[in-house]
Amino acid sequence: MEITKRIEELREEMVESLKKFISINSVNPAFGGPGEKEKADWLEGLLRDFGFEVDRCDVRDDRGIWRSNIVAKIPGKNREKTLWIVTHIDTVPPGDLSLWETDPFVPVVKDGKVYGRGAEDNGGSMIASIYAGKALIDLGITPEYNFGLALVADEEAGSEYGIQYLIEKGLFSPEDMFLVPDAGNEKGDFIEIAEKSILWFKVMVNGKQGHASRPQTTENALRKGAHLITEIDEALHRKYSDRDELFDEPLSTFEPTRAEKTVDNVNTVPGRFVFYFDCRVLPRYNLDEVLSIVKSILDGRGAELEVVVKQPAPEPTPPDSELVAKLSSALGSLRGLEAKVGGIGGGTCAAFFRKKGWPAVVWSTIDGTAHQPNEYRRISHMVEDAKVFALLGIER
Numbered sequence: 001m002e003i004t005k006r007i008e009e010l011r012e013e014m015v016e017s018l019k020k021f022i023s024i025n026s027v028n029p030a031f032g033g034p035g036e037k038e039k040a041d042w043l044e045g046l047l048r049d050f051g052f053e054v055d056r057c058d059v060r061d062d063r064g065i066w067r068s069n070i071v072a073k074i075p076g077k078n079r080e081k082t083l084w085i086v087t088h089i090d091t092v093p094p095g096d097l098s099l100w101e102t103d104p105f106v107p108v109v110k111d112g113k114v115y116g117r118g119a120e121d122n123g124g125s126m127i128a129s130i131y132a133g134k135a136l137i138d139l140g141i142t143p144e145y146n147f148g149l150a151l152v153a154d155e156e157a158g159s160e161y162g163i164q165y166l167i168e169k170g171l172f173s174p175e176d177m178f179l180v181p182d183a184g185n186e187k188g189d190f191i192e193i194a195e196k197s198i199l200w201f202k203v204m205v206n207g208k209q210g211h212a213s214r215p216q217t218t219e220n221a222l223r224k225g226a227h228l229i230t231e232i233d234e235a236l237h238r239k240y241s242d243r244d245e246l247f248d249e250p251l252s253t254f255e256p257t258r259a260e261k262t263v264d265n266v267n268t269v270p271g272r273f274v275f276y277f278d279c280r281v282l283p284r285y286n287l288d289e290v291l292s293i294v295k296s297i298l299d300g301r302g303a304e305l306e307v308v309v310k311q312p313a314p315e316p317t318p319p320d321s322e323l324v325a326k327l328s329s330a331l332g333s334l335r336g337l338e339a340k341v342g343g344i345g346g347g348t349c350a351a352f353f354r355k356k357g358w359p360a361v362v363w364s365t366i367d368g369t370a371h372q373p374n375e376y377r378r379i380s381h382m383v384e385d386a387k388v389f390a391l392l393g394i395e396r
Helices: 004-008 013-025 037-050 119-138 162-167 219-240 287-298 320-335 349-353 380-392
Strands: 053-056 070-076 078-088 108-110 113-115 145-152 177-181 189-196 197-206 253-259 272-281 303-311 340-343 359-364 376-378
Touching: 004 013, 004 119, 004 380, 013 037, 013 053, 013 113, 013 119, 013 380, 037 053, 037 119, 037 145, 053 219, 070 119, 070 380, 113 119, 113 340, 113 380, 119 145, 119 359, 119 376, 119 380, 177 320, 177 349, 189 349, 197 349, 219 253, 219 272, 219 303, 219 349, 253 340, 272 287, 272 320, 272 340, 287 340, 320 359, 320 380, 340 376
Parallel strands: 078 145, 078 177, 177 359, 189 340
Antiparallel strands: 053 070, 070 145, 108 113, 113 376, 189 359, 197 272, 197 303, 253 272
């Protein structure tokens, strides 16, 4: 096909654009980063140079930081309907730098992969979607529907200033189709139609600070917190143990993920300890009930509970929906694959479309290195995914 040949010709340019994406730090401000604006400025210029119709939808967050969203389109034969490909500009922090073999913000190409923070999550898919559109423009092909790209902010911390903001602005239609390439597998035959509920909570444990040589005069908040982490972990796993084979991780998960700094010196007993849990809960369970169990454990223990993120799972996308059928057909014709549908524990922008009752699917071809040290995107996956995106744009 002419379109797949053009995308092959753009391979090296795609690699260079992914390297540029990685080189601009866009760590979410919720995690101490600068946010999306600098990277969005570069992306906007790239899209305009390629011939997309481009709009910026920036908004200030509660820190006063500009959060940048970009909406780009190629007008289609049917102007009343849009195929949207939704990717996110922000990234998580690199984490422990000693675990990285290279600087996370200095991209490295090695063994057919591009390494760096954001390479897989979500830069590779974003670049693939942009170059799918560029190939259509270069060949003078008018897509069947509007070919739309939404490059959004804040996905890693709840999407308040990203896809939720764009939905509230009324930029999407119930007649549109929504593809979110933010999860997948190595083969590329998995189409995600469901996500678990997400619950992040924070526990603040109070004690009494003092000299470590006289522990009888103190109350060690770190020790109290360690016991509470274990109790919460065991109680939640025991209570919510059902399996649902629709999901690639069929169990609810409850992970203690973060602890805030206590004291600077070894010989002081900390009087305060703060820790966090990330819970991915099967849709059959009620998040308020999960929180009630945590509260019962903390009751009378000198600890406070704060909900950070609470997102009950929306209804799944029907497996026979239009975009599932189109994507399955494209994977069959391009790769000879028979696609399967299922659910994931990760949270994506698709959940916010589903909450509106709009079917959305999540798909990409990835090795699963998101949030890890030495994150990478395989170049062949990025290029082949661009071909799928382009084919979706021209299929009736």
